[in-house]
Amino acid sequence: xxxxxxxxxxxxxxxxxxxxxxxxxxxxxxxxxxxxxxxxxxxxxxxxxxxxxxxxxxxxxxxxxxxxxxxxxxxxxxxxxxxxxxxxxxxxxxxxxxxxxxxxxxxxxxxxx
Amino acid sequence: xxxxxxxxxxxxxxxxxxxxxxxxxxxxxxxxxxxxxxxxxxxxxxxxxxxxxxxxxxxxxxxxxxxxxxxxxxxxxxxxxxxxxxxxxxxxxxxxxxxxxxxxxxxxxxxxxxxxxxxxxxxxxxxxxxxxxxxxxxxxxxxxxxxxxxxxxxxxxxxxxxxxxxxxxxxxxxxxxxxxxx
Numbered sequence: 545x546x547x548x549x550x551x552x553x554x555x556x557x558x559x560x561x562x563x564x565x566x567x568x569x570x571x572x573x574x575x576x577x578x579x580x581x582x583x584x585x586x587x588x589x590x591x592x593x594x595x596x597x598x599x600x601x602x603x604x605x606x607x608x609x610x611x612x613x614x615x616x617x618x619x620x621x622x623x624x625x626x627x628x629x630x631x632x633x634x635x636x637x638x639x640x641x642x643x644x645x646x647x648x649x650x651x652x653x654x655x656x657x
Numbered sequence: 658x659x660x661x662x663x664x665x666x667x668x669x670x671x672x673x674x675x676x677x678x679x680x681x682x683x684x685x686x687x688x689x690x691x692x693x694x695x696x697x698x699x700x701x702x703x704x705x706x707x708x709x710x711x712x713x714x715x716x717x718x719x720x721x722x723x724x725x726x727x728x729x730x731x732x733x734x735x736x737x738x739x740x741x742x743x744x745x746x747x748x749x750x751x752x753x754x755x756x757x758x759x760x761x762x763x764x765x766x767x768x769x770x771x772x773x774x775x776x777x778x779x780x781x782x783x784x785x786x787x788x789x790x791x792x793x794x795x796x797x798x799x800x801x802x803x804x805x806x807x808x809x810x811x812x813x814x815x816x817x818x819x820x821x822x823x824x825x826x827x828x829x830x831x832x833x834x835x836x837x838x839x
Contacts, residue, residue: 572721572738575673605710605717607740608658609694610673612705623699627692629710631717654705656658656673656740 570601576655581615582624583648586640594637597653602631604657609634615650624649659709659743662782666750668743670697670707677703685750690757695747711748713741713762715797722791725812734812735791739783746786763793767823770805775815788812793826 547563550556570576576599584593606629613624624638634655640647662668666685671678679702687698693712699705721741725734749765751757766789770776776785792808795801801808804824806817 572740575675577675603720605713605721605741607744608673608707608709610700610705610707612674612703623706625691625696625706626708627694628712629694629708652674654673654675 567600569603570655570657571604572657574604574657576601576657577652579615579650579652580611580624580636581648581650582621582636582638583646583650584640586620586643586645586647588643589640591640591643591647592637593640593647594635596633596635598633599655601655601657605631606634606655606657608656610654610656611636612651612653613649614652616648618649619647620645621647621649624651629655658740659747662743662746662750668747672700672703672705672707674700674703674705677705679703685747685754685756688747688751690748690751690759695744695751709744709747711744711757711761712759713745715762715794718762718790718794719798722794734788734808735795736787737790737794739781739787742783742787742790745790746783763790764826764828765789767819769819769823770817773817773819775817789826793828796826797828797830799830 548560550560578599580597582593582595609626609629611624611626620641621638622641624636626634626636628635638649658671658673660669660671667682669682671680677700679700683698688695694708695711697707722735722737724732725736727733745761745763748761752760766785779785792805806819806824809817
């Protein structure tokens, strides 16, 4: 979502400040979006690779997270999954579907608060 | 996000992918709980995978509890937002069927409360869970010391008659030296 800019000489309104607050502390019912990408070399089947996703928002307790694989469909990898959903982010991970291969996937996420 | 849980255990949910927002109806048999989240079936339209948070801590739930005030600003009671209530309800249903190995952080309202004639007349079944879960969190933190029936009366001015023992949640309660079971 594009944010308003404040120009010199104009009054700074509450809405100008709150657009930033709402990014850093997403209100109940709001969403936070971003991207993730996972890749690694596998020396055994079902090897797990994961990363911690840090959204801009803090403080607010999330309800759910949705992930897709629109950046890269899983290659030699199983469908990605998530856990440890909290106010500071979540963990996204996948596992390899074979050994001695490079496996990867990536996509966008939407956290709902 | 879950919109509604039906009596037969099925539920209506919305894909939160901003470009999709498709509404689905799924059953308990199509979901599973792993590592602190409930995985919903992939969206049939955008193929996104949605995961509901269920590994709530009491501290997290305390943060999201909303205070119910009257027009004079007097605190009448507390409520947990429905979006979190439905996650907890779904978790409890999975746990009851043996599909979840970890128990929800809060106990469900007792059956005697859910089957109470007054409660059965409430327009939204999530409401009594919302009040009970919020009460349980506040009770655990010792912010409330009276039974749920009194908290319900303070909020609605409707009398509920429940046996004394079940009018408080069976969870560990904070003490100054850790926790104790009541």
